[in-house]
Amino acid sequence: MADEGLKKAVLWEASGEDKRVRCKLCAHRCLIDDGKLGFCRVRKNVGGVLYSLNYDKVISANPDPIEKKPLFHFQPGSRSFSIATMGCNFRCEFCQNWQISQAAIETGGIDGEPISPETIVKAAVRSGCKSIAYTYTEPTVFMELCADCGRLAKEKGLTNVFVSNGYQTREAIDFAAEWLDGINVDLKAFSEDYYSRLCKANLAPVLETIEYIAKQTDMWMEITTLIVPGENDSQDELKKLAEFIVTKAGGDVPWHISRFHPQYKYLDAVPTPLENLERAYEIGKSAGLHYVYLGNVPGSRTESTFCYNCGRLLIERIGYEVSANYVKDSRCPDCGTKVAGFELDGK
Numbered sequence: 132m133a134d135e136g137l138k139k140a141v142l143w144e145a146s147g148e149d150k151r152v153r154c155k156l157c158a159h160r161c162l163i164d165d166g167k168l169g170f171c172r173v174r175k176n177v178g179g180v181l182y183s184l185n186y187d188k189v190i191s192a193n194p195d196p197i198e199k200k201p202l203f204h205f206q207p208g209s210r211s212f213s214i215a216t217m218g219c220n221f222r223c224e225f226c227q228n229w230q231i232s233q234a235a236i237e238t239g240g241i242d243g244e245p246i247s248p249e250t251i252v253k254a255a256v257r258s259g260c261k262s263i264a265y266t267y268t269e270p271t272v273f274m275e276l277c278a279d280c281g282r283l284a285k286e287k288g289l290t291n292v293f294v295s296n297g298y299q300t301r302e303a304i305d306f307a308a309e310w311l312d313g314i315n316v317d318l319k320a321f322s323e324d325y326y327s328r329l330c331k332a333n334l335a336p337v338l339e340t341i342e343y344i345a346k347q348t349d350m351w352m353e354i355t356t357l358i359v360p361g362e363n364d365s366q367d368e369l370k371k372l373a374e375f376i377v378t379k380a381g382g383d384v385p386w387h388i389s390r391f392h393p394q395y396k397y398l399d400a401v402p403t404p405l406e407n408l409e410r411a412y413e414i415g416k417s418a419g420l421h422y423v424y425l426g427n428v429p430g431s432r433t434e435s436t437f438c439y440n441c442g443r444l445l446i447e448r449i450g451y452e453v454s455a456n457y458v459k460d461s462r463c464p465d466c467g468t469k470v471a472g473f474e475l476d477g478k
């Protein structure tokens with residue numbers, strides 16, 4: 132730690148004169164003047180050195196079902212110790228965790244407790260979790276804490292997962308690949324207009340991340356799309372999005388279609404009608420995705436996993452709880468078809 136109590140940041144470089152630095156963690160690649168913050172508001176240039184301001188400011192720490200991330204094909208039925216700090220590199224108007232992600236941006240302050248990686252990993256083990264999830268906001272903006280926890284967690288036999296907007300640079304993905312086992316990437320829409328207007332970001336880097344993770348890493352990946360009525364739910368857009376997943380990441384990547392509820396600055400819209408979600412589900416299946424799930428629709432049959440070959444029920448879910456798991460040796464017990472995922476078997 133520096134004298135100021137700050138943690139020196141990873142993945143940045145000095146840039147030209149005047150003590151400017153270039154952050155290389157996410158696709159914004161902020162060029163930051165001395166004394167200024169990056170777009171995420173939690174990385175600061177102090178005298179030509181980039182620091183993380185949120186390393187020792189944990190704002191949330193809870194054991195959650197891994198299904199809540201959502202990760203349905205990653206150690207199903209287990210719990211994941213879920214941590215977050217403040218800050219985000221997106222500005223989604225409908226953010227469901229805006230009190231965590233956007234508060235540092237709105238108020239200029241960064242709240243949180245100084246909980247060490249050792250304490251976090253101990254708490255995860257003590258609460259019976261199998262993994263640590265870096266979640267509730269974009270974990271890339273607290274990468275230093277993720278890395279220190281992640282390495283320690285691996286030593287203790289735990290896995291690590293990100294719930295992410297997919298805006299990392301390749302350098303950041305390579306940096307995390309050593310200890311990161313799984314990731315859920317939000318693919319929020321399939322239009323640049325949506326990303327720039329509603330999230331203050333771009334679509335292209337997210338598509339690059341998804342393809343890169345699928346082809347160049349061993350991480351398990353699932354994808355989530357929040358369906359916002361009238362914004363990203365046209366037949367044409369969802370078809371292109373689903374086809375992108377199939378062709379660039381593969382039909383085995385689970386796709387979570389999530390129901391929108393008005394939040395934060397986006398309060399005039401209506402919750403996603405069920406028929407729009409069901410239409411998206413059919414588009415995903417027709418595109419060739421083997422595992423499509425509807426989220427925020429309690430009681431839906433589409434919360435459970437079925438064999439894409441013979442239709443047998445494989446993992447039954449009620450909400451975030453797994454009520455039955457019939458997977459044996461990562462295969463369907465009836466037809467033997469391989470079920471994609473990470474440590475899937477039922478006990």
Ligand code: SF4
Nearest residue numbers: 154157160161169171
């Ligand atoms: S992590 Fe923050 S400072 Fe770094 S490029 Fe992204 S928004 Fe900018």
